[in-house]
Amino acid sequence: MHVVIFLMILPVLMITSFPMQQSDRYESLRKRMVSMQIADRGIRNPLVLDAMRKVPRHLFVPPEYRDEAYNDYPLPIGYGQTISQPFIVAYMTEFLKPARSMKALEIGTGSGYQAAVLAEIVEKVYTIEIVKELAMESARRLRDLGYDNVICKHGDGYQGWPEHGPFDLVIVTAAAESIPQPLIDQLADNGRLVIPVGKPSAVQELILIEKRNGKINRRRLTFVRFVPFIRTET
Secondary structure (H helix, E strand, C coil), X not given: CCEEECCCCCCHHHHHHXXXXXXXXXXXXXXXXXXHHHHXXXXXXXXXXXXXXXXXXXXXXXXXXXXXXXXXXXXXEECCEEECCXXXXXXXXXXXXXXXXXXXXXXXXXXXXXXXXXXXXXXXXXXXXXXXXHHHHHHHHHHHCCCCCEXXXXXXXXXXXXXXXXXXXXXXXXXXCCCCHHHHHCEEEEEEXXXXXXXXXXXXXXXXXXXXXXXXXXXXXXXXXXXXXXXXXX
């Protein structure tokens, strides 16, 4: 049974009291991350760059890793999962070509960082996480940070979230051995899907799927290494 975690708008006093609203001592590190790790390596979409400058990445990692949050590598977030390298987050987001009026589906919420980056750009983000503890933690985190345009669900992301489709954008942040057909089916016309494909123990290919007039175009983007796409036992 899936558990849907709806994020509600917080009272103004709660939001303004959150540490993010105080002086952000990580701001300079965040700007340097975007400049040196992302913009200097070819990411050009101003919406993506602005989102990466805004989202406090250090609040999406365990406290013991906060001083490493803006470094150029992934970090563990518990339960055998990781938060992706900042460049990879920006790279995948740029290839989605997000815009303000769009609706996105994310498979693999993790700590909620990718969902937050998308939420800075698009109208609404639906995100699914199979690890219940992460799903609950991320829902709370996104709520506390004021991301009221993100809706979280604990469950198996293979089937997508058809009742909220079709989606303009679909992003998968775990490696699947093949692309789930339900995710392709839930793409809107002119929609874009980015997913790592390959075996968990090997280097995977990052694949871009575009749907145009009902036809599917597939493009290889680069090589990556992601945690495996976990399914519910059947």
